[in-house]
Amino acid sequence: MASAPSNSLIHATMDHLRRFAPFDRMEHDHLVWLAQRLSLGYYAKGEVIASPEQGVASRFLVIKQGVVQGEQDVVRAQEDAAWLELHEGECFPLGALLSKRGVTSTYRAKQDVFCYELAAADFHELIHLSPPFQDFCTRRIASLLEQSKQIIQAQYAHSSSEQQSLSSPLSAIIRRDPVTCAPETPVRLVLETMHALGIGSMVAVDNTQKPIGIFTLHDVLNRVALAQLDLDQPISSVMSSSLTALPPQAFAYEAALEMAKHGFRHVLVTQNGKLVGVISEKDLFTLQRVGLRQISAAIRGANDITALQHAAGDIRQLAHNMMAQGVAAEQLTQFISTLNDLLTVRIIEMECLAAGLLDSALCHTGFCWIALGSEGRYEQTLNTDQDNGIIFQEPEGTTAEQVRIQLLPIARRINEALDACGFPLCKGNIMASNPQWCLSLGEWKDRFAGWIQRGDAPVLLNATIFFDFRPLFGKHELAEKLRIWLHSTIKENRLFLKHMAANALANQPPLGLVRDFVVGEEHTLDLKLKGITPFVDAARIFSLYAGAGETSTIRRLRASGAQWHIDPATMEAWIDAFLFIQLLRLRTQHDQDERNVPLSNKIDPDSLNDLDRRILKEAFRQARKLQATLEKYFQF
Template sequence: MAPSSGLVVQLRREMQRFAPFSQMHPEHLDRLVAQSSQAYFAPGETVLQPEDGPPSHLYYLRQGAVTGRRGLAEMAAAGFQYEAGDVFPVGAVLGQRAVTATYHATQDTFCLLIPRETVLELAQLSPPFGDFLNRRVLQFLELSRRAVQVAYASQTLAEQSLEAPLRSFARKTPVTCRPDTPLGDALQRMHDQHIGSILVVDDEERVLGILTRHDVLGRVTLPQVPLDAPVSEVMTRPVHVLTVDDTAQEAALLMSRHGIRHVPITERGRLVSLVSERDLFAMQRLSLKQVSTSIRAARDVATLELVGQDIRRFAHNLLAQGVRARQLTELISHLNDVLTTRLIELVAERRHVDLRRMCWIALGSEGRQEQTIATDQDNGLVFASDAPEADRPGWLDFARDVNEALERCGFPLCKGGVMAMNPQWCLTPREWCERFDDWIEHGSPEDLLNAAIFFDFRPLVGEPGLVAPMRDLVTRRARAVPRFLRQMAEAALRHRPPLNWLGGLDTADEDGRALIDVKLQGTAIFVETARIYALAHGIEETSTRRRFEAAAGPMGVAASESEAWVEGFEFLQLLRLRVQLGAEAAAPQATERPNSIDVNTLNDIDRRVLKETLRLARRLQQRLELDYLR
């Protein structure tokens, strides 16, 4: 039965509460409603089944609930549930194929049936509707990210998103000169225009070098270079440059890593603009470079304890900008790296330790550069020695000083003892390789746990060449031992997504809160699966995102599918960050349960994305089971 004109208006208002209908033009939404029909399903009644063939309608669930159960050939836990506002079965309607599950109403259920012809027509007319059909999960994720940005907008002064390409910044005409320009002329131009640097370019506007005010003392005054000398004799080269397609985040990281204040921007190799730190963070209280510079300038651990608090404040500001979880965790990890590096340098200076004889390695989430705010220590030490037993005590004393100082800076000691001050994790390269090889060879439960932590290692401070044999062994040996990969898969499948037999969220009730451990029951599934496929295909990347991207080809997976894995993982990371940073949507137990979220506090979009992401995690585990356990 087609809806009446009055009901069309009522349905439009009802549907505008949900994506993608909330983004559609009213005219397009009215057309969708007017060409649809309504249907009622009693509790237990079949809505759709494979025997019906390709569905001729897309179902919009107005009221009630519908569950789907896979056939006997599928896993017993493969159920799912649709609630008011959900649309199904998108894939079957667009692909003109039969559904692969049997759908039943579990209560009095009312649906709006949208003809397939109308679906295809509106997919062309309405970009929001078309995008939703083609990128359903990714569309929800984007809406969720926007909701967070709106919720935090009043808490920050930031106006420029770090995701923006540098071409979107107002272009500044850089002051330049040719390499044969007399030094005196270049300095005079800097003085006249009140600038601190001048870029040196060739006739085709390609950047050759830079002369800054800070260079003058060491490169001009003290060496007594004559002012008629060409500027090319004293300019700094090469110059760190970015293109108009690079992002503000990449510019911020470049400035932080190299201690620079300006970055030339090129287009097709030609200089077109100059971006400064002030441009990136003009309206922000803290900048990445300000925080990292303060950390690097610290002269003692006590100062680092104070400066380290800025990392949390900076992360809060970035969340307010709507910065994605990947960028947030990378930036947090970068600042944690800067702090750890400076702390190790201070301890090494005090203890007269030669950092060229060792390498401090980051493990776990730090090794993957996926740290959130609430993170403890996971680290190890690699040292060069011909007499390990004689030299180890000295390295252990050094490591203990570092671990205890990190604790004072806000990084709790690891309860499992995975720290460099533990003799088990303070080894020579040969000892590390022997230990890694033993884990792969035997694969005991403890070996698998250790591999999950240590195989994500990343060199942080010291001589990176010491860890090269370790990475080579892991990459080579793990893929050569199928039994080990099977054992890793079995261990990874012990934690399942929190979905009940109907496919709804399965929460733990605690003091009236409906909690889900987003780390243990969510991100860990993506991390473990990505690690296994990376090991299986000899991929050296350690971050979850890069592992999925690199493994997609060897796995025969479409780029869109691996992109969905990445986006799902990063949405769960964002939920963790929101809890830990005390976001308005987070539960108040942030400090005692830093990875648990009360689903009752989530808005409608986030609840939907969470459910979709957990379903995605379950399908990922099904793939893992098929590849390694059957």
């Protein structure tokens, strides 16, 4: 009978822990093992629970009741020293325990606090006993994200149960060994083989299995039947030599993007130059029914704004479908941006044709339409306005003003057409139809030079999106020349980067001291301004100093991380945090659209479930850590 109270306490402890990650995923026996070794600690309001002065971390703590504040000198929230707030069910100090070092923050009881406590030696033993516990401790935000994703997919089970993952490597999608032929094989034999095997394509290869051409069923009508080709002709006379190849480790969504960009129906899979498989549109989308290539084909074939308006609606519907099917945020924003690029390019082509400029030197070699902001970073969501500009080269004997006068009316019609297709005119007038952003290459250099030399906060606040420029149409070399000049100029101006960092650090993630979050009007958080922007700003600064040519936030972080020797695990935690906020933005806008309310980036944190609320708080903490690293590197 003496053991009954102890058993009751263990079961009560287990029931309490099961409400929180990672304990909700641990095996029963491992949870019992943990509960048997926990002690309960009490800390009065204001008492220090853990600090750097205490030396190597000696215990793992889980908050049972109360609130714990983390204080750190590097990053401060407003005028208070607290930079994070931990609530019931949250654990600390994982990093210190895993590294067997002291904590870097001071953890203090904000109010009376009770904590479950586990000795460091038992913590490390539990790491080896329980895979879910190990996964959570070593990949905390990634582990939480996976739980959230599973919940989302369960909510959309009716549409995602048959979903083929776009995150699958191509090696997992290849259905059969490739069927090939020699380039001299007669067309008749190729057609007979395709019919007998029920395949839609045949790849011509040389004697080393290197692909040199492809013939598809789509080619039969245009190149054989209508052309009344002699079927004894070699396949090399009708095959296409424009090939797109990806390695087996590339992802399905990369193949889908290639199909959308170029209007292809097949992508070759090659290893060391040799053909190992063929991925068709059917392979990717038979189950998904998302029609990515159909939308891109409709855009390419559009001859009026009405057709493009329908295509723009299809893009939004496709985004909704993919959102419901659990497609990852990084992939989804790339799909949206790629299709929006195609739509924009088609509008530019149509307006240049209407103005009689499509075949002119000015249209194809004299100017470049550039995307700015989120489109320039491939990070557009369902709610996006226009940010664009023009770089041009003055033909010999003309002035910049003369070229501008010629281009501005066309740019205005392009901006208006984009508006008609669901991309609202920029409220800040950052558009190519504004004379301020329709500039010669020399004028753009002068404009950037002015920003760099001044470097004051108001200027930088308005200029940051211009550093994300990406060429869309026309002479891409103009944008590349500007980027090369920009990187060399910034490299020599460290004071500008310091000002840019200070400007970025002024925008603190909304972690609260009284509650979990600092909310704005109508009790909402702005997921774009306060969530995404800290990551975007920091990645931009790191990338500019590193001279990297990437424009997307994730690629900028990874490229800069290698150059700055930032711990890969830390880098991936930042990226996971960024992607969760992007996912939350997309989900929010998807739900708003379903409810037929205006799309926005604002969310009431009280509307989130406990898991998403916890991940969002962790994501904001990662933003703070990224800002701390930014401040450390740019204090010169």
